[in-house]
Amino acid sequence: MTCKTLTSPLASALIAASLMLAGTAVQAKDTPEPIAVDASFRASEQAMKVLTINDTKVLKGLTKVAVPQFSVEFVTFDHASAETSGFAAAGRASVSAAYKLIGVGQEDFQAMTESLYADFIRELQASGLEVMSAEQLGAAPSYRKQVAGGTPTPIISDSAIVVAPAGMALYGVNRVKAEGSKNTGMFGALSALSNVGSAISGAFDNVELQKELGGAALLEVHMRVHFVKLTNNNKGFFGRISSTASVSAKAYPSITAAHMSVFAGPEGGHLSLKQPLTLDAAAFSDVREEATTAKDVAGAVLTGLIRFASGSKDSAEFKRFETVADAAKYREVVGGGLGLVREMLVARLKAER
Numbered sequence: 001m002t003c004k005t006l007t008s009p010l011a012s013a014l015i016a017a018s019l020m021l022a023g024t025a026v027q028a029k030d031t032p033e034p035i036a037v038d039a040s041f042r043a044s045e046q047a048m049k050v051l052t053i054n055d056t057k058v059l060k061g062l063t064k065v066a067v068p069q070f071s072v073e074f075v076t077f078d079h080a081s082a083e084t085s086g087f088a089a090a091g092r093a094s095v096s097a098a099y100k101l102i103g104v105g106q107e108d109f110q111a112m113t114e115s116l117y118a119d120f121i122r123e124l125q126a127s128g129l130e131v132m133s134a135e136q137l138g139a140a141p142s143y144r145k146q147v148a149g150g151t152p153t154p155i156i157s158d159s160a161i162v163v164a165p166a167g168m169a170l171y172g173v174n175r176v177k178a179e180g181s182k183n184t185g186m187f188g189a190l191s192a193l194s195n196v197g198s199a200i201s202g203a204f205d206n207v208e209l210q211k212e213l214g215g216a217a218l219l220e221v222h223m224r225v226h227f228v229k230l231t232n233n234n235k236g237f238f239g240r241i242s243s244t245a246s247v248s249a250k251a252y253p254s255i256t257a258a259h260m261s262v263f264a265g266p267e268g269g270h271l272s273l274k275q276p277l278t279l280d281a282a283a284f285s286d287v288r289e290e291a292t293t294a295k296d297v298a299g300a301v302l303t304g305l306i307r308f309a310s311g312s313k314d315s316a317e318f319k320r321f322e323t324v325a326d327a328a329k330y331r332e333v334v335g336g337g338l339g340l341v342r343e344m345l346v347a348r349l350k351a352e353r
Helices: 002-029 043-050 106-126 134-138 141-148 172-178 185-212 236-240 294-310 327-352
Strands: 051-053 064-075 077-083 093-102 160-163 217-232 247-264 267-273 284-289 315-325
Touching: 043 051, 043 327, 051 327, 064 106, 064 134, 064 172, 077 217, 077 247, 093 217, 093 247, 106 160, 106 327, 134 141, 141 185, 172 217, 185 217, 185 247, 217 315, 217 327, 247 284, 247 327, 267 327, 315 327
Parallel strands: 064 217, 093 315
Antiparallel strands: 051 267, 064 160, 077 093, 217 247, 247 267, 284 315
16 A cells, blocks of 8 residues: 555656646647637537546546646747758758747736636536635645745746746646746756656655645646647658748647646546647738848848859748737637636546546
């Protein structure tokens, strides 16, 4: 019995970390076919279809829960590149495209997350669960310990903003996920490993936290919102031998990931969105090429002169675009989509209990 108590939190943390980090890899490599959200989408019906659960046993008999972690990542920048192989006398062609989200910002993201969290708590209560209050969480020594070693929100990088309810710091697996976009290169990789180690260590604190909260199961939620789908049109053999390189883009809001960890005693279960949800593109009022600066022109001229002098037939193109959000429409569309995911999580939790 003692062995199980010691190893199960470790196993749960490893599973949670691997699942959440795998979700990032899937987005970058091979995204599953998305589901378009329209007026016919019913969260209660879709909950059984688009949410995967690694272990339903941990959800059985839940009566009391706490929500120590709740975060949403809003992607604000993305880019993609394509390149040809430059067979025979033809030069190699390459193109890069970068897209930036404008028109909405941190205040909008914060407001949507606050509302989403408040509704999540209310729906958990309406489903028949007793939910520990923020005050009860804050009084628990194990929670204060993890928060003290956590990262305050918002967490802002060049490509995303991760927000949580006001005053909530992220730790454990949620911090691993939130800081993933910042971890690039050797030192970034070391930081990521350090965060994973922290998440594993925190699993033992989670067991203590449940005891301090009178046996309440812990629910930790993270969701991810994107704004553009970029495609390298030169993948594969025939794409590489093409004489031109191209990247295509489709701008629309989408929820590309949603994950809820459930820690009940020493055991852990995990609910994940297995397919992205695509939302109404009307959230964006325009997609436009970013204005060229004098510095950009000077750089392009210098590159061209160097290639001419060297006799190179290679060509390279880099373009920057802005995806312009209608702030009110964006909050309506994205807030509604996140709300559907929230409803599915609660519905599936209730069905499995």
